[in-house]
Amino acid sequence: MKLGDYTRQEIFEALAGKRGRESLKLAKELAERFSVSVGHIYKITHGVRLNGRARRHDAGEKRIELAPEIDLFMEGLTVDADFSADHVLWVTSRHFGLPADFVSITTYNQWLREKHMSRNLLGKDLRPYRSFESPRANHMHHYDTTVAEAFYANDDGSIGHEPGYERYKNKPGNRRPRLVLYSLVDDFSRVIFARxxxxxxxxxxxxxxxxxxxxxEDRSFPFFGIPNFLYCDQGAPRRSAKFLHAKEKLGFEIPDTTPSHATEFGPRKHGKVERTFGEGLLGEFMKITRIFRFAEIDEMNQCLYDWLIHTNNKKNRTTNEVRFARWVRSVGAPRSMPSEEMFKLLHYDRDERVVKGNLQIELNGRKYQLPYRKPFINWVGVKIEVYWYPGKDDTISVVYDHHEEEVRAMAPVVDLAMEYKKIAATDREKRLAELKGANYSAVNFPAMYAPEKDLPYLPKRGQEFDDKRISEKSRPDGRPSFTPEVYLDEVEAAFALKKAGFFDGDKAQREADRAWLKALFSGREKIPESELSTAIEALKTKQWEAEG
Structure with missing residues (x-):
């Protein structure tokens, strides 16, 4: 039934400011009067009724005060060790000798939320920040890489995919090449290029x-040109001589920045390129491989290229413009050069050399001595790749088994006859030798692994209880140590006293027994049964001494 405006206004005025039983009583009367349900009356008056119980006079105030050192200790366990609230309160009560329930878990979590220090909020970056954006396209490009953990190379060159709960084929020790996604983003237009x-x-x-x-060559991907700045991490490839030579020749700058992993919430500094990973780019493209298998990495890159054309022709939510359209609108004349010239500037000469037993290689009439350390000492007799910048072969790069190192030309290491020098031991070899001589005689391992002797005997599942294995240790009142303590209220204690001969005398004696029992409780709701037994024995002993 639909209520009219006048009827609704009458209901509003009747329930305005009402709560609890008074509100329910009026709602039932109005529901019966207007032939609607009580729930409907409650629904339409939600904004005028006073919901819930009355507000406490001290609401919002901290009703438990702890010493500053205790507060600091508890918050430190949460922030530095990521302890749960239950764990924090348990450790704090043990450390400061406080009762186990000195603060409830709910109260402590509420304190943390008020200070924005809950475990959930500690995982978020709540610091203020300033956004920056380039004035035009190709002014700054963001570059980063990430390991595509879901992908691996099969023996036949095809690209495999594994769900997140497996990933065993991509472990470092299995020697399978892992795929790495290289991503570059134009700061102004958000155009993405990846491979x-x-x-x-x-x-x-x-x-x-x-x-x-x-x-x-494909005009459907208009993005090209050398930027003024390349914003990237301080990784080894970016610091290499080859890349620094290319930077000088191509005329772009690399702003100084700290790596994303070097500071807390570091990826924020590289947010525009970091968003191309995960669900932004890699995560979405990864879904294709769940139902399709690429025959080789080139086929996979071609599919990624076509997918990027589709992505860059969509609107970016921040700029509200199509990525390619925003780049074309603002780029002007891209700073570029012929592909052949750029290729020469970016690429070194390449050759292959076999590492000799003395860790030497020869190139262009010069000899290069590899250091006597890992991984070079494992390269004896293998054919490695050698790269060098044309005309500047003082520094070369050697590559083998997906490992790259820069090596400078140096005089060969030759030992004089009769002055044989042993190759210096590695840090690992020194440590192994040190560990072999370690002495553990001071460690009492039997006592360390011995079970706790105060624990009660409990039979294993399926075995009968063995009375002979019950602990002989007992409490002062004679009960076995494994027997749980029994607590009695005043009525239960009175019955126990009645069995012990109390309350059997005249009226004055019964009143004296009641007063003695009340004094024994002294305001407590319950007392241990052992305490009552001890008090009875002490009272009887005192009476016997008085009679004797």
Whole structure:
């Protein structure tokens, strides 16, 4: 039944400011009068009734005060050790000798929320920040990489996919090449360029920026050009001599920045490129491989390229513009150069060399001595890749088994005859030798692993209770130690006293027994049965001494 405006106004005025039983009584009367349900009356008067119980006079005030050192100790356990509230209160009560229930879990969690220090909020970056944005396209590009943990290379070159609860094929020890996603984002337009590689090194970085900054033959991907600034982490490829030479020749700057993992909530500084990972780019593209298997990495990159064209032709939620359209509108004349020239500037000469037993290689008439340490000592007899910048072969890069190192030209290490020098032991070898001589005679292992002797005997599942294995230890009142303590209220204690011969005398004696029992409780609701037994024995002993 639909209520009219006048009827609704009458109901509002009747229930305005009412709560509890008074509100319920009026609602029932109005419901019967207007032939509607009580629930309907409650629903339409939700805004005028006083809901819930009355507000406390001290609402919002802290009703439990702790010493500042206790507050600091508890908050430190939450912030520094990530202890749960239950764990924090237990440790604090033990450390400061407080009652186990000195503060409830609910109250402590409420304190943390009021200070914005709950475990949930500690995982969020609540600091204020300032956004920055480039004035035009190609002014700044953001670059970063991430390991595509869901992908791995099969023996036949195809790309496999594993769900998150497995990922055993991508563990470092199985020697399967792991796919790495390289991603570059234009700061102003949010245009994304990305590509998969089998490792993260300088050579792949150079190939990636060459493909990103070169003009594409496919006009459906208009993005190209060298930026004024490249915003990236301080990774090894970015610090390599090859990339620094390319930076000087191509004329772009790399602003100083700290790595994302070096500070708390570091990814915020690289948010525009970090958002291309996860569900933003890699997570969404990853879903394709759940139902489709790529034959090789080139096929996968081609599919990613086509998928990026689709993505960059969609509106960005922040700018409310299509990425490609915003880039074309603001880029002007992209700063670029012929692909052949850029390729020469970005790429080094390459050759292969076999490492000799003395860890030497020869290149362009010069000898290079590899250091006598890992991983170089494992390269004896293997063919490694060698890269160098044309005309500047004082520094070369050696690559083997997805590992890259820069090596400077140095004089070969030659030991004089009769002056043989042993190769210095590694830190690991020194540590192993030190551990072999460790002495553990002072450690009492039998006592360390011995079971606690105060624990009561409990039979194993399926076994009968063995009375012979009951602990002989007993309490002062003679009861076994494994027997739980029994607590009695005043009525139960009176019955126990009646059995012990109390309350059997004349009226004066009964009154004296009641007064003695009341004094024994002294305001407590319950007392231990052992305390009552001890008090009875003491009273009887006192009476016997008086009679004797």
């Amino acid at each position: 998969f590689y089998f490792s993260e090194n300088t050579l792949n970085l150079l190939d990636f920026v060459f493909r990103a900054w070169s003009e594409k």
